[in-house]
Amino acid sequence: MVSGPVSEELNFVLIPLLAASHIIPMVDMAKLLAQRGVTVTLVMTPLNAIRFTAVIDRVIGSGLLIRVLELQFPAKEAGLPEGCESADVLPALAFRRNFFAAVDMLQDQAENLLEEMKPKPSCIICDTHIAWIAETADKFQIPRIIFDGMSCFTQLCMHNLYIMKDQNKIPESGIFVIPDLPDRIEVTKAQLPGAFNPGTLCIQDIRDKIRAAEERAYGVVNYGRVWCIGPLSICNNDNLDKSQRGNKASFHKEDSLIKWLDSWQPESVVYACLGSLGCIAVVQFVELALGLEDSGYPFILVIKAGEGQAPIEDWISKNGFEKRTKERGLLIRGWAPKVLILSHPAIGGFLTHCDWNSTLEGIAAGVPVITWPLFSEQFLNERYLVHVLKMGVSVGSQGVMHLGEEKKPEVQVNKEEVTKAIKKVMMGKEKEINDRRKRAKELGQIAEKAVEIDGSSHLTLTLLIRSGKRADRVGYGSVENG
Ligand code: UDP
Numbered sequence: 001m002v003s004g005p006v007s008e009e010l011n012f013v014l015i016p017l018l019a020a021s022h023i024i025p026m027v028d029m030a031k032l033l034a035q036r037g038v039t040v041t042l043v044m045t046p047l048n049a050i051r052f053t054a055v056i057d058r059v060i061g062s063g064l065l066i067r068v069l070e071l072q073f074p075a076k077e078a079g080l081p082e083g084c085e086s087a088d089v090l091p092a093l094a095f096r097r098n099f100f101a102a103v104d105m106l107q108d109q110a111e112n113l114l115e116e117m118k119p120k121p122s123c124i125i126c127d128t129h130i131a132w133i134a135e136t137a138d139k140f141q142i143p144r145i146i147f148d149g150m151s152c153f154t155q156l157c158m159h160n161l162y163i164m165k166d167q168n169k170i171p172e173s174g175i176f177v178i179p180d181l182p183d184r185i186e187v188t189k190a191q192l193p194g195a196f197n198p199g200t201l202c203i204q205d206i207r208d209k210i211r212a213a214e215e216r217a218y219g220v221v222n223y224g225r226v227w228c229i230g231p232l233s234i235c236n237n238d239n240l241d242k243s244q245r246g247n248k249a250s251f252h253k254e255d256s257l258i259k260w261l262d263s264w265q266p267e268s269v270v271y272a273c274l275g276s277l278g279c280i281a282v283v284q285f286v287e288l289a290l291g292l293e294d295s296g297y298p299f300i301l302v303i304k305a306g307e308g309q310a311p312i313e314d315w316i317s318k319n320g321f322e323k324r325t326k327e328r329g330l331l332i333r334g335w336a337p338k339v340l341i342l343s344h345p346a347i348g349g350f351l352t353h354c355d356w357n358s359t360l361e362g363i364a365a366g367v368p369v370i371t372w373p374l375f376s377e378q379f380l381n382e383r384y385l386v387h388v389l390k391m392g393v394s395v396g397s398q399g400v401m402h403l404g405e406e407k408k409p410e411v412q413v414n415k416e417e418v419t420k421a422i423k424k425v426m427m428g429k430e431k432e433i434n435d436r437r438k439r440a441k442e443l444g445q446i447a448e449k450a451v452e453i454d455g456s457s458h459l460t461l462t463l464l465i466r467s468g469k470r471a472d473r474v475g476y477g478s479v480e481n482g
Helices: 020-035 046-061 093-104 107-116 133-140 152-166 204-218 239-243 254-262 282-295 307-319 338-342 356-365 378-388 415-426 430-451 456-469
Strands: 011-015 039-044 066-070 123-127 144-148 175-177 186-188 225-229 269-273 299-303 329-333 347-352 369-371 392-394 477-481
Touching (some): 011 020, 020 039, 020 066, 020 144, 020 356, 020 456, 039 046, 046 066, 046 239, 107 133, 133 144, 152 378, 186 378, 225 456, 239 338, 254 338, 269 282, 269 338, 282 307, 282 415, 299 307, 338 356, 356 430, 356 477, 369 378, 369 415, 378 392, 392 415, 415 430, 430 456
Parallel strands (some): 011 039, 011 123, 123 144, 144 477, 225 477, 269 299, 269 347, 299 329, 347 369, 369 392
Antiparallel strands (some): 175 186
8 A cells, every 4th residue: 555645845755663562652653753844764564554554644644755665474474363463452561572573574575665665765763673674775885874762871781781791790689880870870681672681482582683683774873873852752743633642543433532521629539551572470460550549649541452351350350449449540541642631731740761762742732740660671761760860660670571571460559559659749748749740840841842943853853864965975873752
């Protein structure tokens, strides 16, 4: 399928990793580039494209030059269930290896597409997790820019951790300080991403391949060109864009959601959502739900869709949780219009798993956070929110959930800890809470300013486009959302 118009001008080809949390910021960036007169070609697969049709059609309708080109996703060949085209719909995180195998198989199709593409691509902006793009871009002599969905803070932590790892200096147990950072950041090995703390279902070979492609693009990691653009979520400024971002919201009546939110005092509602990839075991969900209930605050709790959620639904109905809390609790099953909810004045606290999109969305909304990292680099983002930005309180999670272990019947955080962290953010000691809330608001304002005309993100986007114009001379670099 090909949709959208094409012009003979600059053509930026955007290739996201096939996961909601990677496509969402790329689509936002596509809009921003198109608003600045660039033709944007987004490359994805049919079922992913469907999730973004409403948003992209509206952009095309407004006269901007965006089109979507599709690659057929080899789910069956890679041992994935049919229709499984995105990392956030995998039956379990253990299927990640199959998923990356399918992504690898897309190279030939992508190359055919690039060969025939008109106008010729000026540059490719590709997700950092797609390793084959290094070879493909070299083959077609198209400048390649990496899209990296991680924060610069986390990049720096990871860089320093790689040095520690090479020197065998990461202690097996106990707290240690990540060296060479302006802030004192304490972690344990159990809280580090898989590259430093592998589980039994290790995907180190995939990681190494990605890192090798990254290094080839950067030269040396620290010396690459970096364009920090964003927070990208802010480009969704009407309610329709906010509610359709990433997927069709499973909450069909946005009006009634807004009415529900309108019925609460400003800054009184806790919004709890643990992202699109993470699944937690039912025993852990119970602690989250009861912790929210015991806090006494009105709340929205998102329950991810999927077969694996049956035990959670079972508990909800047997325990009577939904009935008992219906006066002040709203359960959203499936895809929640997150940015729409976060931007509502009734939201007073955001309980998040601290992946970078959600982290940035919390910052952009100016809402203090309750942090509950689950896996990957989320503990580093938590440290950033709590210890650097000082806009959050941790629930006290101790270690990452390893691949394939997400349903392990283990309680890492109990309901008392959940309630305590919520209360600390929502009421706490007068001065402490006011400072935290004030800081969150200030950071939200800084984020808004960054994306305004002549703000840092706006100016950086101009530089990125100019680099695309000088395509034959541009070196390689990376784009960061933030
Ligand atoms: N998201 C959403 N509704 C949901 C779940 C997720 O809109 O019910 C969006 C969220 O706003 C963010 C992305 O999906 O933009 C999730 O990305 P993130 O990096 O925070 O977490 P991940 O899903 O990768 O764990």
